[in-house]
Amino acid sequence: MEIYNTFTRSKEEFIPREQDQVSMYVCGPTTYNYIHLGNARPLVFFDTVRRYLLYKGYKVNYIQNFTDVDDKIINRAREEKMDPLALARKYIEEFFADSDALNVMRANIHPKVSEHINEIIELIEYLVAQGHAYQVDGDVYFAVRSFADYGKLSGRSLEDMQAGARVEVDLRKKDPMDFALWKGAKPGEPSWQSPWGNGRPGWHIECSAMAHKYLGDGFDIHGGGYDLIFPHHENEIAQSEAAGHKPFARYWMHNGFITINQEKMSKSLGNFFLVREILDKFPPDVVRWYLLSTHYRSPLDFDDEKLAVAGKGLERIKTAVRLLYEAMAFPASDGEAKTEAKAFEERLSSLRNEFEKAMDDDFNTALATSVFFELAREVNIFVGSAGRISQRDKDSMEKAHLLIKDFNSVLGVLRKIKQPANFCWRQMVQMTS
């Protein structure tokens, strides 16, 4: 199995840290609003990665955090006259409502910043002690110059970044690129006691602290959107590796963006669609199928028509499954197997190979979905071919059924495959004639 590693910018053979177990950390949302489609892509994609690893027989330890302490939460809470942590809790629940709808498995652990303040403080203290961080007033900054490898993930040097720096320079910092590990409390903000006075963690430090706590050093896969490569993941590496947790993560995976008219969907551009708005118009399995219909590193353009097309495609799969169920529900007759049975079964196993080959190649879900279409066609042909259905034919159908279930255990698009409730009389006649 090969994974494209952002760190080396190439596909690499995937060799987990432990033979039978894979450790994954996927950056979760800052919970100050309902999630939008752009948030849903990594959710669904990395869920599919996890499902495929499970399919391959690995145990997967999957961690996804919630950033529940953050400027945006504080601002939003102020607007709504709510307690920031209560607001964050509310949107965590709403997050689960959406992700459950999209058939995303819950992480093994969903750590929250607010519940890991001690771990964060310990990590910062260590960085300060090692000379990688320094205190200014009530704040603590990471000294990027103290970490020689700074920029190694995003492929840029500190010098490159100086040139285009658009940030206003905080003169208290030793280097303009130094970033906050700890922010001194301002009135009315949630804060915790620390060696540097009351305050709260900066954005990046949480992932370093929580990933280390739950997965240890050198865990297997760290995932998130492309826009997290810099500065978020770059900073995570700096913090963790400067603290001796080296390497921090081994495979870095980043998904491409959802676009609207070819432009990035983002909160700052205001061109985003909430998952629940979309779910008002389209079934969740269609949204999931649509998200998986393009390779995860490519941009994926969104509009209603594209979802409608995805819906038609998924319908084709579902029809095949329904026809298979109907045939399997039909009483077996005595006699020989269909002459096609053997070829059908051979075809099934080659389709399984194709599916695995696609997924083994950096999780090529687009190719995998096309294999699902081919499976649908084979099923339709076999089920529709003339002749009685013998017990032997039913065995073949059971094999197809198993393959469908396996594909679906990875793609997660057939939440509930309809049983043959509205059994079609004509097909029954046709199949017996």
Place this chain on the structure above:
RNA sequence: GGCGGCAUAGCCAAGUGGUAAGGCAGAGGACUGCAAAUCCUCCAUUCCCCAGUUCAAAUCUGGGUGCCGCCUCCA
């Protein structure tokens, strides 16, 4: 200014050296009381343009053009 990505049929989209998957739409046919569904056939001599490497390139190299992203919170 620095760094990176993408460009494949009407649309979506796989495909990193061996002669263009799959889906949607469209055309014809089979089946069907009609329809739906399903099946069969057709639908890119060609992969943005130019040059080069090679027996062979959508795939590699160089040069263009166009679009997008990161460098600031963002999945």
